[in-house]
Amino acid sequence: MSSVTKSRRQVRLSRKLGLALTPKAVKHFEKRPYPPGEHGRARRRTESDYAVRLREKQRLRAQYALREKQLLKVYENARKHPGLTGEVMVEDLETRLDAIVLRAGFGRTILQARQAVTHRHILVDGKIVDRPSFRVKPGQTIQVKPKSQATTPFQVAAAGAHRDVLPALPGYLDVNLEKLSATLTRAPKRAEVPVTCEVQLVVEFYAR
Numbered sequence: 001m002s003s004v005t006k007s008r009r010q011v012r013l014s015r016k017l018g019l020a021l022t023p024k025a026v027k028h029f030e031k032r033p034y035p036p037g038e039h040g041r042a043r044r045r046t047e048s049d050y051a052v053r054l055r056e057k058q059r060l061r062a063q064y065a066l067r068e069k070q071l072l073k074v075y076e077n078a079r080k081h082p083g084l085t086g087e088v089m090v091e092d093l094e095t096r097l098d099a100i101v102l103r104a105g106f107g108r109t110i111l112q113a114r115q116a117v118t119h120r121h122i123l124v125d126g127k128i129v130d131r132p133s134f135r136v137k138p139g140q141t142i143q144v145k146p147k148s149q150a151t152t153p154f155q156v157a158a159a160g161a162h163r164d165v166l167p168a169l170p171g172y173l174d175v176n177l178e179k180l181s182a183t184l185t186r187a188p189k190r191a192e193v194p195v196t197c198e199v200q201l202v203v204e205f206y207a208r
Contacts, residue, residue, distance in 0.1 A: 017059050019196045021109070053205035060197045064093050065110045070133070075206045086199025087190035094188040094195075097122065098132035100142055103194075104175045104182035105163035106154070121148040136184045138172075144180035154180055167194035 014021045047055075061071050078088040093099060098114040101122060107113030114132045116122055122129060123143045124136065136142060144154050156162070158180055169175060170192050175182040190199070 013062055017055065017062055019059060019063075021062055050205075050208075053201045053208075056198045056201040057205045060090075060093075060195070060199070060202050063110070063195050063197070064096065064099060065114065066093075072206065075203070084190075084200075086203045089202065090190045090193050090195055090197070090199055091188050092135070094193045095135045095137070095184065096132060097124065097129060097134040097136055097142065100136050100173070100182065100184060102166070103170060103173055104142070105160070105166055105169075105177060106144060106157050106180060106182075108162045108165065116144070121145055121154070138184050138186050141181060141183045143182070149180050170194065 057071070061068065064071075066074075074089050074092055075085070078085045078092060081088050094103075098110060098117050101107055101113035101116055102110050106122075107116050117132045117134075118130055120128050120130045121144055123145050124134065125140050126143075128145065144157075148154055149158070158177055160177055163169070163177065170188065172184060172186050172188045172192065173182055174185050
């Protein structure tokens with residue numbers, strides 16, 4: 001699938017879910033703040049509780065670009081931990097390597113960040129990790145490997161081009177953009193994770 005096709009799909013999904021999933025989608029969303037399709041402009045009819053919960057679940061999935069099976073597994077794991085299940089889910093997802101790469105500004109979108117990981121550009125404590133689902137632990141440092149830092153995409157990232165269009169850097173990350181390095185200083189807290197989602201509705205969806 002071409003990058004243009006992927007971009008169009010992300011814009012369409014953004015409009016469907018009512019939130020911008022990429023910086024490019026923000027511009028399209030401003031022009032067309034309604035769902036896609038011929039009935040997109042029509043007033044949204046009263047939704048069922050199921051439809052509302054489903055949309056929140058899809059929103060969470062889309063922001064981390066997960067498959068349904070992956071998100072269900074995160075929910076099942078979160079249920080076993082103390083605390084509010086929905087908050088535990090987001091706090092867990094936020095420690096994924098691809099999410100950390102995105103938040104640090106080394107990629108512009110979650111898909112770009114994931115590609116950086118799978119293409120073996122990212123080191124965790126000096127060792128290559130190519131699994132986007134790898135959970136980064138507090139105290140661990142991620143870095144773009146030295147050989148990759150010289151390439152154009154990462155030079156653009158080091159100049160701050162991605163950070164400029166991303167949400168404010170969360171407090172649990174210490175980032176050195178020039179060195180394309182970031183340390184997870186502590187576990188994320190739901191309130192500071194830049195994710196748009198009513199997590200309790202996601203929990204209710206799975207608990208039904």
